[in-house]
Amino acid sequence: MLKKLLSATALVALTTPAFAGGHLSWEQMTEKAQNEEGEVTWFVWYFEDRFREFTQQFTDATGIKVIIPDGDHSTNIDKMIAESGRETGDIDVLAYGVDMLPTIDNALFMSLANLPEDAGRISDLVGIDGGDVALAYWGNQTGIAYDPAKIADEDLPQTPEDFAAFWTANPGAMGFNYENGGSGPSFYMNILRTLSDVDFNDGETSPEKLAGIDGGIAFFNEHAENYEITASNADSLTRLSNGEFTMVAAWEDHMAGLQNIGEIRDDLKFYIPEMGMFGGGNYVSIPKNAPHPAAAQLFVDWLTSAEVQTMFNQQFGTAPMHAEADDSAALVSNAMRERQMPWAKKPFRDAVEERFIEDVIQER
Amino acid sequence: MIALHQLNRGLMIALILICALWLAIPFTYAVLWSLVDPAEPWTPDNLLPPVMSFYRWEFAWQNSLLQPALLNSYTLAPTAAVMTLILATPTAFALGRYDFPGKETAKLVALLPLVVPGFVTAIFFTSLLYQLGLAQYRFFAILLAHCILFLPFAIRILTVSFEQVRQDHIDAARDLGAHPFARFQVAYWPALKPGVMATLLIVFIQSIEEFAIAYIVGQPGFVTVPTLLYSSLGQDFNRPNAAVLSLILLVPNVILMLILERFLKSANPALASGKG
Amino acid sequence: MRLGRTATILLLLTPGIGLIVFFIGAVIYIAIAQSFGYYNLLGESGYSLEFWETLTGRKAYARSVRYSLYVGFWSAILSVALAYPLALWLRKPFTGSLTVSAILKAPLLVHGIVAAFLFLNVISFHGILNQFMVWTGIFDEPRRLQNDDNAIGLLFLQVWKNMPFALLLLTGAVQAISDDVLHAAQDLGAGAWARFRKVIAPLSVSAMQAALIIIFIGALADFTFQTTIGPTNRQSLAQYMTFFKERGRWNDAAVVGVTLMALSLVGAIVLAAAARLIFRGRLR
Numbered sequence: 052m053l054k055k056l057l058s059a060t061a062l063v064a065l066t067t068p069a070f071a072g073g074h075l076s077w078e079q080m081t082e083k084a085q086n087e088e089g090e091v092t093w094f095v096w097y098f099e100d101r102f103r104e105f106t107q108q109f110t111d112a113t114g115i116k117v118i119i120p121d122g123d124h125s126t127n128i129d130k131m132i133a134e135s136g137r138e139t140g141d142i143d144v145l146a147y148g149v150d151m152l153p154t155i156d157n158a159l160f161m162s163l164a165n166l167p168e169d170a171g172r173i174s175d176l177v178g179i180d181g182g183d184v185a186l187a188y189w190g191n192q193t194g195i196a197y198d199p200a201k202i203a204d205e206d207l208p209q210t211p212e213d214f215a216a217f218w219t220a221n222p223g224a225m226g227f228n229y230e231n232g233g234s235g236p237s238f239y240m241n242i243l244r245t246l247s248d249v250d251f252n253d254g255e256t257s258p259e260k261l262a263g264i265d266g267g268i269a270f271f272n273e274h275a276e277n278y279e280i281t282a283s284n285a286d287s288l289t290r291l292s293n294g295e296f297t298m299v300a301a302w303e304d305h306m307a308g309l310q311n312i313g314e315i316r317d318d319l320k321f322y323i324p325e326m327g328m329f330g331g332g333n334y335v336s337i338p339k340n341a342p343h344p345a346a347a348q349l350f351v352d353w354l355t356s357a358e359v360q361t362m363f364n365q366q367f368g369t370a371p372m373h374a375e376a377d378d379s380a381a382l383v384s385n386a387m388r389e390r391q392m393p394w395a396k397k398p399f400r401d402a403v404e405e406r407f408i409e410d411v412i413q414e415r
Numbered sequence: 416m417i418a419l420h421q422l423n424r425g426l427m428i429a430l431i432l433i434c435a436l437w438l439a440i441p442f443t444y445a446v447l448w449s450l451v452d453p454a455e456p457w458t459p460d461n462l463l464p465p466v467m468s469f470y471r472w473e474f475a476w477q478n479s480l481l482q483p484a485l486l487n488s489y490t491l492a493p494t495a496a497v498m499t500l501i502l503a504t505p506t507a508f509a510l511g512r513y514d515f516p517g518k519e520t521a522k523l524v525a526l527l528p529l530v531v532p533g534f535v536t537a538i539f540f541t542s543l544l545y546q547l548g549l550a551q552y553r554f555f556a557i558l559l560a561h562c563i564l565f566l567p568f569a570i571r572i573l574t575v576s577f578e579q580v581r582q583d584h585i586d587a588a589r590d591l592g593a594h595p596f597a598r599f600q601v602a603y604w605p606a607l608k609p610g611v612m613a614t615l616l617i618v619f620i621q622s623i624e625e626f627a628i629a630y631i632v633g634q635p636g637f638v639t640v641p642t643l644l645y646s647s648l649g650q651d652f653n654r655p656n657a658a659v660l661s662l663i664l665l666v667p668n669v670i671l672m673l674i675l676e677r678f679l680k681s682a683n684p685a686l687a688s689g690k691g
Numbered sequence: 692m693r694l695g696r697t698a699t700i701l702l703l704l705t706p707g708i709g710l711i712v713f714f715i716g717a718v719i720y721i722a723i724a725q726s727f728g729y730y731n732l733l734g735e736s737g738y739s740l741e742f743w744e745t746l747t748g749r750k751a752y753a754r755s756v757r758y759s760l761y762v763g764f765w766s767a768i769l770s771v772a773l774a775y776p777l778a779l780w781l782r783k784p785f786t787g788s789l790t791v792s793a794i795l796k797a798p799l800l801v802h803g804i805v806a807a808f809l810f811l812n813v814i815s816f817h818g819i820l821n822q823f824m825v826w827t828g829i830f831d832e833p834r835r836l837q838n839d840d841n842a843i844g845l846l847f848l849q850v851w852k853n854m855p856f857a858l859l860l861l862t863g864a865v866q867a868i869s870d871d872v873l874h875a876a877q878d879l880g881a882g883a884w885a886r887f888r889k890v891i892a893p894l895s896v897s898a899m900q901a902a903l904i905i906i907f908i909g910a911l912a913d914f915t916f917q918t919t920i921g922p923t924n925r926q927s928l929a930q931y932m933t934f935f936k937e938r939g940r941w942n943d944a945a946v947v948g949v950t951l952m953a954l955s956l957v958g959a960i961v962l963a964a965a966a967r968l969i970f971r972g973r974l975r
Contacts, residue, residue: 094635094636096635099480100474100475100478100479100647100656101478103477103478103479104474104477104478120480120635120636120637120638121480121635121636121638121642121643121646122634122635122636123634123635123937125937125938125939126634126635126937127635129939130635130636133545134551136548137551141551141636223835228923229923230934231918279835280923280924281838281923282837282838282918282919282923285653289654290815290816292456292458293458293459293815293816293817294458294459294460294816294817295816295817295833295835309653311453312453312653313451313452313453313454313455313456313655314456314653314654314655315456316456316458317456401938408751409749409750409751412751412923412924412925413750413751413754413924413925414750415840415924420785423780423785423786423787426780427787427791430791430794430795431790431791431794434794434795434797438797440813440819441809441810441812441813442809444809444812444813444819445809445812448812459816459817459822501706502706502707502710503706503707505702505703505704505705505706505707506703506704506706506707506708507707508703509700509703509704513696513700515696515697515700521704521708524708524711524712525707525708525711527711527712527715528711528715529904529905529908530908530952530955530956530959531715531718531719531952531955532908532909532911532912532929532951532952532955533912534912534914534929534932534933534948534951535718535722535912535932535948535951535952536715536718538932538933538936538944538948539718539719539721539722539725539945539948540714540718542721542725542730542941543717543718543721546721546730559714560714562710563710563711563714563715566707566710566711567711569707570707570708620799620800624802626803626804626914626915627912627914627929631936640802641802641804644802644804644805645804645915654812657808658808661805661808661809664802664805665801665805668800668801668802669800671800672793672796672797672799672800
């Protein structure tokens with residue numbers, strides 16, 4: 052018993068300095084990151100190729116190599132949770148959508164309190180408080196991408212009734228996805244939300260609550276002939292750009308990002324309908340067992356700085372996640388951004404998705 | 416006879432024409448897509464991309480995971496091929512040289528990995544790895560899974576080879592006082608060689624192509640050629656970048672095909688019939 | 692001595708068949724156990740029929756079973772049906788036959804995903820196929836051909852990818868049939884179809900069975916083709932299983948996984964038996 056206790060104390064004593072980097076000043080941390088660690092592994096589930104190019108600036112400035120593996124959103128998070136028992140994991144910095152934070156045990160993350168004071172950083176997005184473990188680095192918004200050559204701004208549908216009228220008048224001219232990306236789900240969920248009085252902001256789910264969206268389900272089935280289901284976020288935008296559609300559900304940042312690399316036409320436009328669509332952003336956190344904790348903190352500091360957030364806005368069309376960043380390159384005006392709705396809460400959201408697949412998609 | 420000759424010629428021209436259409440058109444498209452410059456997208460109203468450059472090629476080589484994917488796949492596949500051969504040989508020896516009750520059942524059981532779909536194996540193998548806390552050893556996990564998945568091919572082919580080893584050759588070699596190694600060399604090796612080569616080649620190709628295990632077990636962080644292709648060509652593809660990757664990865668495939676063709680000519684029966 | 696021999700054989704079988712039994716056995720065991728509520732990664736474990744009951748009541752489940760069977764069955768049948776005439780044609784070497792066989796086998800080494808991607812480019816709304824059809828006047832306007840509801844595009848790609856494999860298996864079997872047998876049948880006045888039905892097919896039935904089964908199982912469990920070019924209003928079983936796995940719902944994934952295994956086994960047996968029954972007139 053005594054032996055066990057002793058070894059346990061020894062273990063605590065040994066491991067404490069590892070994640071109590073707080074004893075180091077920021078200069079010491081920088082020194083450690085550059086001289087001892089020299090690299091940082093960032094797990095992010097989209098635009099990996101372009102982030103590899105973008106983070107070269109961080110490497111040029113600090114000499115710290117940034118490694119970005121390919122991986123899905125959910126598998127990245129699963130990996131972090133699965134290896135939380137190991138003393139040293141593989142992940143230095145983990146990116147994830149804000150709505151995932153409540154589903155992850157926050158005790159697995161290191162405190163970010165040691166980062167230099169910067170009041171402009173954002174750690175509370177769409178009502179999900181990141182506390183001192185998560186910082187927003189990416190702001191995004193779902194909405195409708197449209198081809199201005201085919202529809203005038205004043206004719207854009209704003210409510211479920213408008214959409215129904217548009218579908219009836221222009222069969223097959225609008226498409227959205229129900230899997231492989233969140234833009235389509237945001238679209239149909241906001242229609243369902245507007246057509247019911249169910250609280251989508253409350254994650255609780257029950258058969259009675261799910262029955263509350265019956266009206267919206269009937270709405271989609273009634274007009275099934277006149278809208279198209281696409282394969283993914285990217286499929287929607289590619290087909291819009293090629294002239295197959297007039298409107299598709301899309302992500303603002305995804306669309307701007309594709310326009311900037313010449314993948315889709317840059318005369319396409321984007322709006323958020325008055326009924327509102329989901330928006331939010333992504334957080335980064337550092338797992339407690341990060342192999343390069345000092346470099347990870349340096350990287351997060353850089354990623355969430357006003358300069359990088361301004362560059363993200365210019366190159367990827369994100370909503371900047373820093374109070375002092377410039378957001379002039381965004382696709383929507385700040386007035387329109389008022390229409391942002393917070394994402395429906397899980398597990399109710401999962402239940403709605405499953406019901407939509409079962410009662411709308413399977414009926415097609 | 417002349418009619419047959421003409422028929423063959425006609426059929427062949429038709430076939431080559433169809434294949435040219437099937438191969439040439441899509442690949443021309445791919446080449447054009449890969450040359451689209453970021454300055455201007457290529458929309459259907461233009462016959463050719465408005466601005467062309469090699470930007471995508473440089474970008475893909477520098478910023479995609481192409482290099483680690485090639486390294487991983489071409490380390491994994493030969494290792495899996497050799498390991499599968501080593502694992503299969505004793506079993507094939509037993510099945511090919513001994514008679515014992517239950518031999519037919521054993522041969523059937525050896526086909527089990529072919530009956531369980533790859534995705535089922537992948538998902539529940541991952542589940543098993545998580546339960547055992549071994550999920551971080553991705554390379555070895557995938558290697559092991561590949562060996563087991565492709566054992567049926569190896570066992571089948573090698574069993575046939577061992578059956579073809581002639582007992583009188585072994586006896587003759589022994590009677591002449593040959594050492595075990597010399598006996599192996601003269602009596603076993605000539606019969607085994609095509610089978611061994613076929614096994615190595617088949618496992619190699621299967622492993623290079625395998626997607627389910629590499630995707631489910633390897634995610635995130637371990638990338639092979641098929642998983643890289645899926646992440647850049649699958650559901651969320653970026654057409655120009657995907658075109659570049661497709662074209663680059665054709666090169667090893669064409670080389671492999673040349674080897675396979677050469678090889679099939681020499682080892683056709685053992686490979687083609689697949690009968691035990 | 693007998694004991695020693697048994698021990699030797701068992702020892703020899705261990706690294707091959709032993710490993711297979713252990714590994715695949717574990718996979719099957721975990722899948723079945725998880726489908727009944729055991730081995731939960733999170734939360735409580737315990738016997739429960741709940742997962743089977745809810746899932747089998749779903750339209751999505753029933754549809755996914757029917758759809759995967761459809762894809763598996765037609766991929767296998769069409770690939771083999773197309774491979775036979777080609778195998779017969781290439782039975783005897785002729786000038787250029789090597790080139791032909793190389794071209795036919797090319798798809799074996801083109802990654803399925805690459806093929807799907809190239810195919811998508813060709814059939815897209817403004818792709819070359821649509822433009823050609825509009826130009827010739829067959830279509831009045833471009834049509835939506837990608838992700839078609841009947842999975843025609845998907846079946847086309849499945850056959851494209853699998854036919855060479857069937858060809859590889861059948862060529863060997865067909866080449867093993869001696870000319871004498873074929874000439875004898877011809878002399879007795881058998882037409883081309885009768886020769887195939889009565890001589891060629893019965894003599895190559897094991898290769899045919901192998902091709903049918905392997906293609907059937909592969910197509911039944913298809914994931915990559917389905918997610919890129921398959922219909923968007925239904926999911927294949929592998930896709931459905933991944934859908935659950937991504938949401939951490941291992942028990943539901945297990946129900947689909949067990950279904951998939953059962954269907955592979957039953958489907959394989961049915962196809963093998965049918966081929967034998969049709970072409971040999973008996974089961975054994």
